[in-house]
Amino acid sequence: MPSNEALKETERVMVICNACRYCEGFCAVFPAMERRRNFSYQDLIYLTNLCHNCRGCYYACQYAPPHKFAVNVPKTFQELRVDTYQSFAWPGFLAGMFQRNGLLVALITVLSVAIVLLLTLFQGTSVVFSTYTGKGAFYDVIPYLFMVVPASVICLFVLAALLVGFVRFWRDMGGKLNELLDLRVMVHATWDAFRLRYLKGGGHGCNYPDEQFSHARRWFHHLTFYGFLLCFASTTAAAIYDNVLHWDAPYPFWSWPVMLGSVGGFGLLIGTGGLLLLKRQSDPEPANRRLLGIDVAFLVLLFLTSLTGLLLLALRETSAMGTLLAVHLGVVLGLFLTIPYSKFVHAVYHYAALVRNTIEQAESEHHKNF
Ligand code: SF4
Ligand code: SF4
Known part of the structure; x- marks a missing residue:
């Protein structure tokens, strides 16, 4: 509460x-x-x-x-x-992660990178520092099961934590579960969310980072949001290539996983970099210090995810590939472990509020017409 x-x-x-x-x-x-x-x-x-x-x-x-x-x-x-x-974090004993969030996220990420690097080094330095050019090179450095099993378990945990948070918030807002089955409402709210409708302000943009009207925050949000979605689509495409089509990574540049990941990675890099710059310049008066650490930690983690991913793509045929793969997977591990206790939850609760708003707007129109 x-x-x-x-x-x-x-x-x-x-x-x-x-x-x-x-x-x-x-x-x-x-x-x-x-x-x-x-x-x-x-x-x-x-x-x-x-x-x-x-x-x-x-x-x-x-x-x-x-x-x-x-x-x-x-x-x-x-x-x-x-x-x-x-209040809505699940499991409840981890809700305290929203306190000192910046420090905790940094610690978890550093620890994740260190663990993945150590596990990789256990295989021998010749495995980590060799130059790979053929198929299956990623699995030569980190075996398939070490990559897939932890990733699947953590993804299921993240989905469960976000879903429980959504349901708790929806229930406390006074929402009923059957309202979520109204397809028209869900499509309308999703469309509002995908085009970041309200970030236009009254049409002139936000007053961010200062009193001047600007569309910069909206565009950087778009790049971050769609960059994240494209990276997610790239991972999904890679999973299909690997598990359904049995094609081993790394994939050629003109394959779906690499094209989606490259465009998404650059979007995420520019979007999060831009948002961090705007945050640095922003007027502190309308800002709450409690949220600052949560905001910055999440943006930095997304920025590092895209940066290490793009570096891995650029240098995958050099002897740096093994180290970069371990660092990238460590950062991704840190990101996913902290997602239910990061600024990402704003997307979940803001979306729930948009759904509630769509329902109320429809009811209000209905009352006006009668
Ligand atoms: S309530 Fe929030 S979204 Fe609305 S004008 Fe104020 S700051 Fe902007
Ligand atoms: S009190 Fe201030 S923030 Fe609230 S509606 Fe009036 S002008 Fe806007």
């Missing part, structure tokens, strides 16, 4: 905003807020996860600090969002 202070402060701010309503055209949050008179726990966790932190309402607000009302919607929402990430 989120802290009382975070819930009370969010409720206080929403009551002021609901009387003011100046920002109603900025994003989906304000119209959703206006459909309510009071703000229950369910409403507050929904509204806070519907926000995507464009900061438009902070710079437009006549009640922002130093005004005595001290309305700072993005910062207030971020505080409650981190509490929701912890």
